[in-house]
Amino acid sequence: xxxxxxxxxxxxxxxxxxxxxxxxxxxxxxxxxxxxxxxxxxxxxxxxxxxxxxxxxxxxxxxxxxxxxxxxxxxxxxxxxxxxxxxxxxxxxxxxxxxxxxxxxxxxxxxxxxxxxxxxxxxxxxxxxxxxxxxxxxxxxxxxxxxxxxxxxxxxxxxxxxxxxxxxxxxxxxxxxxxxxxxxxxxxxxxxxxxxxxxxxxxxxxxxxxxxxxxxxxxxxxxxxxxxxxxxxxxxxxxxxxxxxxxxxxxxxxxxxxxxxxxxxxxx
Amino acid sequence: xxxxxxxxxxxxxxxxxxxxxxxxxxxxxxxxxxxxxxxxxxxxxxxxxxxxxxxxxxxxxxxxxxxxxxxxxxxxxxxxxxxxxxxxxxxxxxxxxxxxxxxxxxxxxxxxxxxxxxxxxxxxxxxxxxxxxxxxxxxxxxxxxxxxxxxxxxxxxxxxxxxxxxxxxxxxxxxxxxxxxxxxxxxxxxxxxxxxxxxxxxxxxxxxxxxxxxxxxxxxxxxxxxxxxxxxxxxxxxxxxxxxxxxxxxxxxxxxxxxxxxxxxxxxxxxxxxxxxxxxxxxxxxxxxxxxxxxxxxxxxxxxxxxxxxxxxxxxxxxxxxxxxxxxxxxxxxxxxxxxxxxxxxxxxxxxxxxxxxxxxxxxxxxxxxxxxxxxxxxxxxxxxxxxxxxxxxxxxxxxxxxxxxxxxxxxxxxxxxxxxxxxxx
Numbered sequence: 001x002x003x004x005x006x007x008x009x010x011x012x013x014x015x016x017x018x019x020x021x022x023x024x025x026x027x028x029x030x031x032x033x034x035x036x037x038x039x040x041x042x043x044x045x046x047x048x049x050x051x052x053x054x055x056x057x058x059x060x061x062x063x064x065x066x067x068x069x070x071x072x073x074x075x076x077x078x079x080x081x082x083x084x085x086x087x088x089x090x091x092x093x094x095x096x097x098x099x100x101x102x103x104x105x106x107x108x109x110x111x112x113x114x115x116x117x118x119x120x121x122x123x124x125x126x127x128x129x130x131x132x133x134x135x136x137x138x139x140x141x142x143x144x145x146x147x148x149x150x151x152x153x154x155x156x157x158x159x160x161x162x163x164x165x166x167x168x169x170x171x172x173x174x175x176x177x178x179x180x181x182x183x184x185x186x187x188x189x190x191x192x193x194x195x196x197x198x199x200x201x202x203x204x205x206x207x208x209x210x211x212x213x214x215x216x217x218x219x220x221x222x223x224x225x226x227x228x229x230x231x232x233x234x235x236x237x238x239x240x241x242x243x244x245x246x247x248x249x250x251x252x253x254x255x256x257x258x259x260x261x262x263x264x265x266x267x268x
Numbered sequence: 269x270x271x272x273x274x275x276x277x278x279x280x281x282x283x284x285x286x287x288x289x290x291x292x293x294x295x296x297x298x299x300x301x302x303x304x305x306x307x308x309x310x311x312x313x314x315x316x317x318x319x320x321x322x323x324x325x326x327x328x329x330x331x332x333x334x335x336x337x338x339x340x341x342x343x344x345x346x347x348x349x350x351x352x353x354x355x356x357x358x359x360x361x362x363x364x365x366x367x368x369x370x371x372x373x374x375x376x377x378x379x380x381x382x383x384x385x386x387x388x389x390x391x392x393x394x395x396x397x398x399x400x401x402x403x404x405x406x407x408x409x410x411x412x413x414x415x416x417x418x419x420x421x422x423x424x425x426x427x428x429x430x431x432x433x434x435x436x437x438x439x440x441x442x443x444x445x446x447x448x449x450x451x452x453x454x455x456x457x458x459x460x461x462x463x464x465x466x467x468x469x470x471x472x473x474x475x476x477x478x479x480x481x482x483x484x485x486x487x488x489x490x491x492x493x494x495x496x497x498x499x500x501x502x503x504x505x506x507x508x509x510x511x512x513x514x515x516x517x518x519x520x521x522x523x524x525x526x527x528x529x530x531x532x533x534x535x536x537x538x539x540x541x542x543x544x545x546x547x548x549x550x551x552x553x554x555x556x557x558x559x560x561x562x563x564x565x566x567x568x569x570x571x572x573x574x575x576x577x578x579x580x581x582x583x584x585x586x587x588x589x590x591x592x593x594x595x596x597x598x599x600x601x602x603x604x605x606x607x608x609x610x611x612x613x614x615x616x617x618x619x620x621x622x623x624x625x626x627x628x629x630x631x632x633x634x635x636x637x638x639x640x641x642x643x644x645x646x647x648x649x650x651x652x653x654x655x656x657x658x659x660x661x662x663x664x665x666x667x668x669x670x671x672x673x674x675x676x677x678x679x680x681x682x683x684x685x686x687x688x689x690x691x692x693x694x
Contacts, residue, residue, distance in 0.1 A: 059496050060496075061492060061495050061496060061665075062665055063665055080500075081498050081499075081500055082498075084496060084497060084498040085498035087496075089496035091492075092489075093489050093492045094489065094490075094492050094493040094496060095488055095489035095490050096490065096493070097280070097284055097488075097493075098488060098490075099283075099284040099287040099288060100280070100283065100284060104280075104283070108276065108280050109497065111276050112273060112276050112277065112497045112498065112499050113497055113498045114498055140287070160498075
């Protein structure tokens with residue numbers, strides 16, 4: 001399913017915030033990567049590394065201070081609505097409307113993201129069936145358990161059948177079973193040819209799920225490659241060790257660039 | 269902006285709101301039931317208190333007796349069912365009993381002041397009572413009624429004995445004639461109450477939806493969910509604004525309907541035929557009230573949405589919006605006290621107050637159309653200003669992600685600060 005077509009393209013993306021006490025803060029500092037259909041692209045970083053800011057820029061919630069980014073060929077600054085129509089965004093901060101039912105939620109998100117009206121009911125029924133939410137499709141979201149909400153939430157993310165999906169820390173707050181369910185769904189979506197950007201600070205999830213991994217630290221991309229290439233470059237087996245390797249080096253080497261194989265190279 | 273997106277978002281907001289108890293209560297049930305219930309409670313309470321007062325027997329102690337020839341004043345007092353004469357109580361004891369609430373009034377029959385001394389046998393009655401007690405005030409009123417009747421009767425007898433008729437006795441008087449009809453009197457009462465209640469209801473109708481759809485969304489983490497849909501920011505905010513305005517307008521319309529219905533069904537039967545007051549709104553007042561309610565809703569919802577959209581929690585949102593709510597209520601409350609003021613160009617320039625005054629005039633059958641048009645123009649202009657402000661605020665992405673400590677004032681302060689970079693304009 002994986003192709004070389006570029007669905008997401010990010011080049012030298014930057015975001016600077018102003019903070020009263022700290023002044024200008026570079027939350028994202030020159031990040032470059034691209035993603036392809038049928039791929040799970042992992043964004044790995046500690047809390048505050050710049051993952052969410054990067055993804056928020058991709059989803060057009062935030063506007064980049066510098067650089068460019070596009071989704072399905074649509075520029076995030078010039079065509080924000082077309083970008084949002086092409087992607088589904090799932091994160092802990094994108095909750096469901098508690099007073100709507102599951103069915104109403106799916107209809108709403110499909111319609112607002114311009115899914116064809118004539119195929120709307122068919123799509124909603126298919127999602128309800130796919131996620132096994134028939135029993136509580138007409139119950140209000142506020143009455144559902146965390147697991148049930150999670151299913152509706154994933155269903156609403158893909159309600160308009162977008163080619164690109166962003167999952168920002170999707171397993172935060174979930175128990176083991178629900179987290180496994182989430183991983184399973186993401187695999188299925190990959191098999192359907194979706195481009196998936198998966199951000200997490202949980203190494204095991206990234207290790208299991210991602211085709212390529214980008215390690216981000218203090219707003220900078222420290223490494224980018226497949227798990228195998230990262231292992232080879234660092235001579236470490238576990239992703240946790242690989243991550244620590246890059247972060248430790250970055251803390252000591254402020255001026256560094258990313259090599260072709262994803263290796264961090266000292267700048268001349 | 270996309271009309272289709274706005275419609276989808278608007279429907280979702282309305283559907284969601286109608287399932288929220290506090291919104292349904294404040295924006296729908298209160299406007300409907302406030303008038304009938306409030307009026308019923310008010311009149312029932314008044315009748316109840318009046319009944320309680322009438323039920324009490326006034327305990328009246330006597331110090332001394334009326335001069336010879338005027339003993340029948342005591343007979344008249346004693347003849348009343350609601351007065352009980354207590355004899356043989358000394359002045360000091362009577363004072364103690366009044367203070368203890370066991371006696372209502374002490375009557376002393378005293379010689380007249382010098383002005384009335386020419387008439388032999390004249391007297392004055394000194395009533396000693398506790399004015400802070402309703403029973404004391406009632407007792408004095410009853411005694412005064414008896415003495416006034418006695419005096420009228422006595423003067424009548426004396427002048428008749430001297431060959432004077434009742435008409436002969438009337439000298440230098442003012443004969444007034446009230447030209448106000450019962451409806452006019454009723455409408456004057458309504459003119460004082462309705463603008464105040466209507467403003468409160470419209471403001472209340474906007475209040476909870478405004479906070480719920482902005483600060484409430486942030487608190488529930490659904491704000492960002494909406495921002496990641498393909499609807500534009502402007503469509504999103506327009507839909508929210510229209511939703512809040514709809515709730516305010518519906519609260520206003522329901523309130524007007526409740527007023528019209530409750531006038532006939534609740535107030536009239538409570539007041540009865542004998543009160544000399546009736547309630548009938550001029551037909552033209554109803555559309556003026558409806559238009560006034562709509563403009564008020566558009567104005568208040570614009571202000572409330574802007575302020576509440578900075579808040580990060582429902583509680584913060586309430587705190588932000590409350591000043592608008594109180595400001596909206598204060599104008600009609602203050603103007604309500606000034607019964608002789610009507611809509612002038614000056615008042616037409618004051619938002620909220622102009623609508624309140626316009627409605628009051630309309631209820632009283634006064635329609636100064638140029639000033640009404642000016643009032644509406646002023647308020648709609650302010651609505652446009654608010655929408656422009658909202659559009660300006662939307663440019664700032666840190667507003668969208670909930671910065672500025674949840675405060676509009678902080679936003680205003682920081683945005684005026686020269687240090688602030690313009691890099692993060694969205």
